[in-house]
Amino acid sequence: MLNPIENVFSVYKNALKRFLARQRPSILEGVTITEHRSKFLELAADPLFAEIVTPELCNRTFCHSLPHHQRALRFEDMQFGS
Numbered sequence: 848m849l850n851p852i853e854n855v856f857s858v859y860k861n862a863l864k865r866f867l868a869r870q871r872p873s874i875l876e877g878v879t880i881t882e883h884r885s886k887f888l889e890l891a892a893d894p895l896f897a898e899i900v901t902p903e904l905c906n907r908t909f910c911h912s913l914p915h916h917q918r919a920l921r922f923e924d925m926q927f928g929s
Contacts (some may be wrong), residue, residue: 849915851908856902862899867889 870887878886918925 849919851905851912854908854911855904858904859896859899861890862895866895874903886911 867884867887867899870883
């Protein structure tokens with residue numbers, strides 16, 4: 848809530864999970880799921896990061912956090928999560 852980078856990484860992590868789910872059918876025989884996942888994470892990490900983590904996303908998450916900073920400075924109780 849107060850750290851915008853956590854929201855950015857959450858978006859990135861979800862994109863990686865979607866990528867891995869789409870790649871699941873290409874698991875080769877004799878390769879463990881862990882090996883497969885590791886291979887595709889390496890393949891996807893850089894291009895997905897550049898596609899997902901944009902200046903616009905960083906700005907949105909930063910702006911979203913600002914009201915929470917003010918509430919924290921006033922020592923107000925805050926709910927988080929669902």
